[in-house]
Amino acid sequence: ANKKLLIVAGDGIGPEVMTQVKRVIAWFDKRQGLTFDVGEELVGGVSYDKHKTPLTDEVMGKALEADAVLLGAVGGPKWDNLPFADKPERGLLRLRKEMELFANLRPALVFDALAEASSLKTELVKGLDIMIVRELTGGVYFGSPRGIETLPNGERRGINTQVYTTSEIVRVARVAFELAQKRSKKLCSVEKANVMESGVLWREEVTKLAPEYKDVALSHMYADNCAMQLVRQPKQFDVIVTDNLFGDLLSDCAAMLTGSLGMLPSASLGATDQQGRRRALYEPVHGSAPDIAGQGKANPLAALLSYSMMLRYSFDLAKEADLLDTAAKNVVAKGFRTGDIMSPGATLVSTTGMGDEILKEL
Amino acid sequence: ANKKLLIVAGDGIGPEVMTQVKRVIAWFDKRQGLTFDVGEELVGGVSYDKHKTPLTDEVMGKALEADAVLLGAVGGPKWDNLPFADKPERGLLRLRKEMELFANLRPALVFDALAEASSLKTELVKGLDIMIVRELTGGVYFGSPRGIETLPNGERRGINTQVYTTSEIVRVARVAFELAQKRSKKLCSVEKANVMESGVLWREEVTKLAPEYKDVALSHMYADNCAMQLVRQPKQFDVIVTDNLFGDLLSDCAAMLTGSLGMLPSASLGATDQQGRRRALYEPVHGSAPDIAGQGKANPLAALLSYSMMLRYSFDLAKEADLLDTAAKNVVAKGFRTGDIMSPGATLVSTTGMGDEILKEL
Numbered sequence: 001a002n003k004k005l006l007i008v009a010g011d012g013i014g015p016e017v018m019t020q021v022k023r024v025i026a027w028f029d030k031r032q033g034l035t036f037d038v039g040e041e042l043v044g045g046v047s048y049d050k051h052k053t054p055l056t057d058e059v060m061g062k063a064l065e066a067d068a069v070l071l072g073a074v075g076g077p078k079w080d081n082l083p084f085a086d087k088p089e090r091g092l093l094r095l096r097k098e099m100e101l102f103a104n105l106r107p108a109l110v111f112d113a114l115a116e117a118s119s120l121k122t123e124l125v126k127g128l129d130i131m132i133v134r135e136l137t138g139g140v141y142f143g144s145p146r147g148i149e150t151l152p153n154g155e156r157r158g159i160n161t162q163v164y165t166t167s168e169i170v171r172v173a174r175v176a177f178e179l180a181q182k183r184s185k186k187l188c189s190v191e192k193a194n195v196m197e198s199g200v201l202w203r204e205e206v207t208k209l210a211p212e213y214k215d216v217a218l219s220h221m222y223a224d225n226c227a228m229q230l231v232r233q234p235k236q237f238d239v240i241v242t243d244n245l246f247g248d249l250l251s252d253c254a255a256m257l258t259g260s261l262g263m264l265p266s267a268s269l270g271a272t273d274q275q276g277r278r279r280a281l282y283e284p285v286h287g288s289a290p291d292i293a294g295q296g297k298a299n300p301l302a303a304l305l306s307y308s309m310m311l312r313y314s315f316d317l318a319k320e321a322d323l324l325d326t327a328a329k330n331v332v333a334k335g336f337r338t339g340d341i342m343s344p345g346a347t348l349v350s351t352t353g354m355g356d357e358i359l360k361e362l
Numbered sequence: 363a364n365k366k367l368l369i370v371a372g373d374g375i376g377p378e379v380m381t382q383v384k385r386v387i388a389w390f391d392k393r394q395g396l397t398f399d400v401g402e403e404l405v406g407g408v409s410y411d412k413h414k415t416p417l418t419d420e421v422m423g424k425a426l427e428a429d430a431v432l433l434g435a436v437g438g439p440k441w442d443n444l445p446f447a448d449k450p451e452r453g454l455l456r457l458r459k460e461m462e463l464f465a466n467l468r469p470a471l472v473f474d475a476l477a478e479a480s481s482l483k484t485e486l487v488k489g490l491d492i493m494i495v496r497e498l499t500g501g502v503y504f505g506s507p508r509g510i511e512t513l514p515n516g517e518r519r520g521i522n523t524q525v526y527t528t529s530e531i532v533r534v535a536r537v538a539f540e541l542a543q544k545r546s547k548k549l550c551s552v553e554k555a556n557v558m559e560s561g562v563l564w565r566e567e568v569t570k571l572a573p574e575y576k577d578v579a580l581s582h583m584y585a586d587n588c589a590m591q592l593v594r595q596p597k598q599f600d601v602i603v604t605d606n607l608f609g610d611l612l613s614d615c616a617a618m619l620t621g622s623l624g625m626l627p628s629a630s631l632g633a634t635d636q637q638g639r640r641r642a643l644y645e646p647v648h649g650s651a652p653d654i655a656g657q658g659k660a661n662p663l664a665a666l667l668s669y670s671m672m673l674r675y676s677f678d679l680a681k682e683a684d685l686l687d688t689a690a691k692n693v694v695a696k697g698f699r700t701g702d703i704m705s706p707g708a709t710l711v712s713t714t715g716m717g718d719e720i721l722k723e724l
């Protein structure tokens with residue numbers, strides 16, 4: 001049977017960039033005999049608009065059955081004032097939680113042709129290649145008690161709980177150690193152990209694993225210092241492992257300083273089950289960018305590279321993934337640019353235009 | 363009676379930079395008749411080494427009695443493996459909590475002469491002047507339950523609690539609104555209301571205050587996006603108000619991108635009591651920098667400017683504060699630099715050398 005691929009394009013620029021991905025999927029089907037059963041469903045604000053929930057049980061079920069899920073983006077000001085449980089983001093968070101996607105891999109990579117696009121000085125970012133491994137199903141995102149309560153004196157109180165267990169820390173740390181082994185053998189674990197006990201536990205558990213990965217140099221850093229060091233000297237890092245909330249901020253910061261934000265894919269991985277199957281969701285690092293949605297301005301490369309990450313990690317199709325990665329690199333090297341990465345002398349193309357160039361290149 | 367000033371130099375480079383501050387205090391005493399009762403006490407690792415606690419009750423008492431406290435920095439690898447309650451940071455956190463210093467003002471300011479020192483492209487930071495107002499006595503830093511527990515199955519679990527009440531949010535937001543009124547009348551409130559209920563409450567309470575500050579344009583931003591935007595286009599911000607943990611990361615990120623980290627002071631303010639007295643602690647934004655401690659390399663300007671912030675905010679001595687601020691600006695403009703802000707063609711000076719230049723300038 002064909003492998004099952006579920007596309008959830010979501011909100012904002014999600015559908016536009018996913019349209020280009022579908023063209024590339026069709027190309028691989030026709031030219032390379034790479035045939036998936038492709039399903040397409042709603043998540044986020046568009047799901048709320050139709051079903052009054054950001055993720056229906058039906059779609060959740062399909063995601064659990066799929067061999068891989070490809071997501072566009074969720075959220076936008078239209079839904080900002082919805083009750084908490086109805087917000088578009090809840091759809092994405094439910095997907096992550098129920099698929100148990102505990103390891104979020106976020107590369108912060110500078111494409112040579114785009115090094116000048118960074119707000120940092122070129123020499124500080126040229127060649128930059130960081131991998132942030134963010135814990136994705138724990139911490140303050142999912143801990144309870146949580147909510148808003150009214151106190152006897154009429155005040156309100158908002159509560160969330162930051163919580164991590166040994167096993168939650170260990171499984172994501174192992175993913176990071178293993179990645180570090182395949183890369184520059186340097187791992188930096190990030191928390192606030194000077195302020196938070198959950199950070200103390202994090203540091204202790206990561207430290208305990210180190211003897212099993214003797215070839216990896218493990219270091220520890222406080223999250224505030226990491227935010228500083230990313231800005232000061234990003235190339236000091238190779239693999240960073242951190243919790244859900246710190247990972248949210250730090251990976252966005254790292255992504256932005258590459259100047260290649262519109263080019264960055266990500267993978268969210270679960271555990272490998274007895275059948276050797278590993279749940280996985282792939283999505284661009286950029287968000288739904290409501291300000292440019294529907295205008296044909298969005299950069300589809302991050303979504304395309306997310307698809308290539310899927311080929312590589314979920315289906316072991318390194319050759320095909322390389323083909324697509326190279327096409328993306330070449331198109332950018334040839335000077336084709338969407339607005340987000342535009343630079344003087346380059347050729348401005350639309351979302352579809354970028355898709356055209358990728359297909360030509362393939 | 364003279365006003366009481368308590369100096370707690372702390373760890374690492376704290377004592378060295380504070381030595382220069384004391385020279386300047388002595389100068390103001392002698393030349394300007396500005397006489398304080400200056401006390402000096404231990405906090406942090408040095409207190410632990412002597413008293414087995416990062417802050418004694420006696421010092422806590424003196425801090426509560428003081429009209430203002432001037433702190434150097436706390437922490438260092440020497441004390442990293444102490445039990446949680448003994449860590450140097452607990453001393454600082456206890457000071458903040460018991461003095462009820464709920465509003466931490468962290469300017470991220472680029473000194474013209476240092477704009478090139480930023481890792482960001484000069485045009486993105488030249489003239490940058492952001493004020494981050496960080497909530498300092500609430501949130502996950504102080505919430506309970508907290509701690510590490512062992513579960514029946516032998517696993518451990520680390521817990522911290524993110525909690526904010528209406529009044530905690532309102533009082534810090536008012537400080538931010540008032541600052542915005544005196545500055546560019548733009549306030550950006552930062553949380554993760556899309557993920558955390560405590561963030562939903564934060565946004566609602568800040569929004570409710572807006573009608574009282576009609577001249578201030580209030581906007582809201584998610585913390586991950588704020589981390590991005592600070593790197594992408596920092597000049598879009600004027601005043602930012604955020605919680606304790608986000609403020610920790612975002613203010614460090616903002617400070618680092620100025621390239622003027624060694625120059626940045628901060629103020630932590632409490633409520634004004636019936637006698638019109640407002641508890642306050644001033645400290646440089648930089649940390650204890652153990653790697654260069656004791657080598658005469660530290661930049662004393664952030665500590666000196668913290669003292670000038672104290673003159674201005676706690677003692678209404680704007681003229682004297684201006685005098686010191688101008689001296690600092692001039693010394694840097696004349697090309698005197700400690701290692702952290704050194705640039706080609708400038709004159710490298712030691713910690714004491716910088717103090718000498720300031721005194722000459724005064």
Ligand SMILES: CC(C)[C@H](C(=O)O)[C@@H](O)C(=O)O
Binds near residue numbers: 074075092248556586
């Ligand atoms: C959309 C939102 C819920 C999400 C998060 O906070 O995790 C996003 O910011 C991300 O980083 O994937």
Ligand SMILES: CC(C)[C@H](C(=O)O)[C@@H](O)C(=O)O
Binds near residue numbers: 194224437454455610
């Ligand atoms: C030293 C530490 C406890 C402190 C904090 O986390 O608040 C520091 O990083 C700061 O920002 O003042």
